[in-house]
Amino acid sequence: MVLELQKPRPIWQIMFSTHHTDVGLLYLITSLAFMFMGGALALLLRVELFSPGVQLIADSMTYNRIFTVHGTTLIFLFILPSASAFGNYLVPIMVRFKDMAYPKLNAVAFWMIPPAGALIWLGFADFTWYAYPTYSVVSAPGPAADMWIFGLKILGVSSILGSINFVVTIMKCKHPDLPLSKMPLLAWAYLTSSLITLVAVPTFAAALLMLLTDRLGASGFFNPAMGGDPIAYQHLFWFTFHPEVYILVIPAIGFMYEIFPRFSRKPIFSHGSGVAAFTLLTIVGFASWAHHMYATGMSFTEKTVFMVGTLAAVPASAMHTFNFLATMWGGRIKFATPIMWAVGGIALFFSAGAGGVVNSAMPLDFITHDSYWVVGHFHLFVMGTILFGTVGFVYYFFPYVTGRMYSEVLGKVHFILSFVGTVLVFFTQHILGLFGMPRRIYDYPAIPEWVQMNIIISIGAFIIGIGMAIFLWNLIWSSAKGKPADMDDPFGLGGKYYFPYQAKNPSH
């Protein structure tokens, strides 16, 4: 039974549990806490950039540390753990097994996250979330940089352990009556994203070790003064982190595959197409990493190869969007909060994808690279698609975890504020990038277009901030005082559509 707040248990019972729903709950609470923390940092950045000159943050180093920790937190401490949270809850149920394959390993994977988060937050490094040498080797101040490296190292091991667990649970513990082809698409999302993790992440783990020994002066892999090559780090980094984009986005797409058919009261348009698109992304995601590096002085041939590899990933994403729309088409849609987030997520996913085609086209990349265009572009993915899918799923999941209903009105207000804010912030950032504003700058000259757009962006960010404050209130208040949910059909969809509650595993 997972209704923690209806049948209170001492907190240590949850903390030291290895049951998949308990570990899932720990993941969920931790990741949401880090989401609010990372988001608060973004608001600080937007106050500083509201207009030229010093606003709030006294010096550029503090600003640089804030955007580094903002990015690191939201990618590694919010998005990855939140995906693991729902995976822990749902994958064993979806493959009809009593728990994850390795329950203790599962708990270990979770408990690596808090110390890693502590290292990142106590260190507060400044070298951006990708820590490029030679800056990170010769110039970034320690011990913050070293603490960041250790934090990321721990998180890398944690996500490898988690992925092994998902893959084994799905491939080896799946009920014999359930063929892979009939497995729900969300379980497919965990299978494919875990496989990507297992192939991609070890590369970055190696690069981090090399970075650390370089910083200690024991080696010179990336230090030209010792005969190394800083560009090699970028290849290792992006070999992990371009596929990482798919590790992050695939579970969010999986959430949408749960939400759309249920709230449209209609089966998924094509299960096969969803599986094919996930599988395609898993493979093609590895063919595009160096599109982040056109401006490092790559040859024409290299750029061409990686442009083709990047464009090849687009049809698979387009198949998902088509599948969502075709599922809704002709359905009896109930516009409760979860599907509103999912629909908003598709719109922003489409916009982000269209912008991505622009980035990948070689000549256009030299206009957009390292400008605010890129900031807007990837935030449309991580916020517009992944956060929207995840938050929609948090609302969908809320009655299952707490046994209570969230406030539907506040949920919708949260959605509207977030959608308007996201469009204001990240669409404007695209245009600001075309006007040439570089990313990661603490202050900027008073060019009229830049000033106007920065004001719009900051206002949009504050709107998102208000929405998130409402979200926090809704989560806390409703889990304590919300009205008890009808657990068989909390959304009033007609009985048979609320999946998570129908099958549950006993505690052990």
Next chain:
Amino acid sequence: MSGHSTWPEWVYVGVVIALLCYVGAEAWNIERIVEHVPEDAEIIKVTGQQWLWTFEHEDGTKEIGELHVEKGKAYKFEITSKDVIHSFNIHDYVVLLDAVPGKINTVWFSPTEAGEFDIQCREYCGLIHYNMRGTLIVEDNGA
């Protein structure tokens, strides 16, 4: 699955692939043209360091923070860095290339308008990255 027809999805995916092929081919062709450096381009050596740009013309004259060029001539930048990675950017002329220590990257441009344009660093390089700026001054010598 439920017996409905799947041809709309095939048509849709086909249209997406056709659009992507067009974008890819066009990008390939344009990049091929813009990367072709004119033979009479003058070489300017650009060096980035924390946190300023230095320029050295073919005749040996050096400039710091400012770069004087003539309208209508072609210039080829040879870009490198003394310390960490920077990115040399003249946004108005779509000149953008990383300054990587231990490596020389080349890009060319030909100014078409006289006036002053911003030079900036577009790769994070530390404390004063935000103000690692310079000025491109294009002079019209009636050429």
